[in-house]
Amino acid sequence: MARRWKFWGWGYEGEGLTAEEERSLLRLYAAQLDMAPGERPAPPKVGDIALRPPRVEAPRALAGICTSEPYERLLHSYGKSYPEAVRIFARDFENAPDLVARPRSDAEVLAAFEWADHAGVAVIPFGGGSSVVGGVEPAVGAGFDATISLDLKGLDKVLEIDRTSRAARIQGGILGPALEAALKPHGLTLRHFPQSFEFSTLGGWIATRSGGHFATLYNHIDDLVESLRMVTPSGVLETRRLPGSGAGPSPDRLLIGSEGALGVITEAWMRLQERPTFKATVAIGFRDFQAGARAVRAIGQAGLYPSNLRLLDPLESEINGAGDGSEALLVLGFESADHPVDPWLARALELVRDHGGRAHQDTRAAEAWRTAFIRMPYLREIQVPAGIIADTFESAITWDRFEAFHDQVKTATAGAIEEATGRPGLVSCRFTHVYPDGPAPYFTFHARGREGALIEQWRHVKQAASDAVIEGGGTITHHHAVGRDHMPWYQRQRPALFGEALAAAKRALDPAGIMNPGVLVPT
């Protein structure tokens, strides 16, 4: 029997943190947040939850791809955000979709849209469901008679490989590991590894402008898209496969980042890499985060394009077992399938030294960070029942404003934690991606919450942090997407007239407004 995904946590049933990982995490929270170990509620079982009966039945034509089976409805009720996890542990599934559909072709997607259009049903596209911003919850308000979660994972093939151009035509519902496994025999790789890699899909990455492996240059998925095929309620839209074009505004760029509000991405031609054979990684210590940031700026502006340029502040590296909290840690890496990377690394290390960085003699800190990074999505399964409020948010800001922005956002977040919980929490920062004109800072906060008030406390902190991000000139999201959670700040950030242009474009592609209502375009 195939392994099943947890509907209440990360990954497969029966997998999660090890007992040792869990103990060490609780020790950390005890030390840092003064947490006493207590009874922890068990995760929910399918049988615990009383689901509302489906308000709609699948039409005969879609019966073969639709289900209202409780496990499937639960699995498609939520993404992986903090408040969603709290509601899961509280057995609150009030917005569970009435149906889950799993189309295997564009025709089936179109048929689902046609039916939903007429039946007054909202359609929520669902890839891996790893959204941390409320992007897949069927919370669509009173304007619809029912909701259907459209799971795209039946569209999971690599259809065509073009070795010469290094590109492949790939279906949108394929998961990261299957995608890489299909490319590997050809010596090719997409080399796009978001933290959700194992449980997220190509179409989801494109729809949310996911941030991947590369810290510089090809970081967002945007640049890796050669062309797209999107099924919308108005029909199929397929862009021309081109390495570059200057023929009007880019059609791809209107669809990339559309978060299921215009249609679903069923196929894409993706630009690939050869598998790297030359690699070098160095861990580097800096006196403090801002000293490290100045080195990162110098390297990011030097035209060296390191694959890794991730800077962790002292607390961030300590929490993740990659340091003792006495220094900021920079993980600097180069890779190439074509040439040894020594000259590139040597120059970057000169810049590191110019800015007071000290290379470690080994890469243990870098490896510890890498392991922690991959295991992170499991932490929520411990944090929520333990009453820890923990979340991350991310932005991007130009270098001239970065230092003040960093301080203001940290201060606002820390202040809101104290207001909400009555005691100090932890706020740390790292860079996930770096552009020549500025970094993408990624913030993590931890606080000791109060059972029964976790969401309300979380919201107070999230609100203050998001306000500080927008008031400081940053973007409300660099690669987590907008979803439903970021809408108030997205509406402050995007130009009002662009909002009107996007709403008009949506009316052309989705006249009845059934696609992921409430996301990107206000209902």
Place this chain on the structure above:
Amino acid sequence: MARRWKFWGWGYEGEGLTAEEERSLLRLYAAQLDMAPGERPAPPKVGDIALRPPRVEAPRALAGICTSEPYERLLHSYGKSYPEAVRIFARDFENAPDLVARPRSDAEVLAAFEWADHAGVAVIPFGGGSSVVGGVEPAVGAGFDATISLDLKGLDKVLEIDRTSRAARIQGGILGPALEAALKPHGLTLRHFPQSFEFSTLGGWIATRSGGHFATLYNHIDDLVESLRMVTPSGVLETRRLPGSGAGPSPDRLLIGSEGALGVITEAWMRLQERPTFKATVAIGFRDFQAGARAVRAIGQAGLYPSNLRLLDPLESEINGAGDGSEALLVLGFESADHPVDPWLARALELVRDHGGRAHQDTRAAEAWRTAFIRMPYLREIQVPAGIIADTFESAITWDRFEAFHDQVKTATAGAIEEATGRPGLVSCRFTHVYPDGPAPYFTFHARGREGALIEQWRHVKQAASDAVIEGGGTITHHHAVGRDHMPWYQRQRPALFGEALAAAKRALDPAGIMNPGVLVPT
């Protein structure tokens, strides 16, 4: 008295090809196209042309920025396309704008839109007027009572420089040389040098997705735009200054390439470079174009990012005095403000040798090419009166289809020349830009035309070439833009539903449809 721009040719009055350049060009045409030297008509003078009286008068509020002076109306009648040059020499200015406005502020742009909206006047944004695709001709059909050419060159300042992030806020109407002159004291440069550099504007580059200096990586202006300010008939739209973002579809990317059909770009924050201090250029010979193309592919896929990677076929290099027609020429260059480029160049030269390339002992061929490239826009002033049909068109195509595409496009173009003129012409090709997944081939054709039939003959060739580009899977334009001339093929290329989305977006920003009617969105 300030130098005046020619209304009938390229650049300033009194400047152009030298007598020697002209002689050598005519010798070339005599040899290659069997042209006998004959009487050549003189270029038009302002007094030669009987302009239709303006059909509209500037309102009092705009009187200070409007003129109906004949020279200004003539200067704003045309861009720099081949058929436009023919009509200029034929003294045909039937679509001359009724008025020319030169706003000096966003408020004046808005005032012009408001008036035009009510008066039924079409607005044609005009930067340097270097469009080669009919982008600035006020040919708007019968749906408007009059036309106004909106010259943005009054908005010509660098407003703010951010040395830390390496970015600057710059007005859209600034010309290339003034922009670089303002950045130079700060050690910065945009490093975007389209062939039209001297006589085109930043706003024009962005509105047309211009292709610049860099053969790889940062080739289109798109990636150099940090944020934009656009004045539309519906109001001002200003995007947030960010190094990167994942908050919904990119607002910038909807405006970049909008060719004046949505509004005018009055300001942009642009990403800058430091001025390069390390440079290396090598000229390399290949047996033929396809051998050179395979080397270019290897270099383009190696992650080396040369600044120059321009491949000329044997005829292209011969015509431009950069070779004797016996070999294809590759101009390979690296530049950096940060580090010596030797390791980069050394690896690229290994790839060159692997593919049978032979490095020249000197860079004379590369220099000859560079000079020819800069002088090219003046050639039309000789070609048209001499009865030569000469034009260029460009595309981009993935590597897997490139060889067949190249052959089919050349064959179709050469065949159409024979059909139209009864004798063979010249068709040559070069690469202007290179992506990892494919090149941007740029074709040039020359034919001996017949006085009085030049436009008709040109159209026959252009039609066949454009059909071959679209049928072969390419883009109708890589960086020349769509304008009015490419509309039939643009409409075949872009997905129909994207056309509807774009039209809907236009209705939001330009409800009366006054902005550059006929361009991008069919009227």
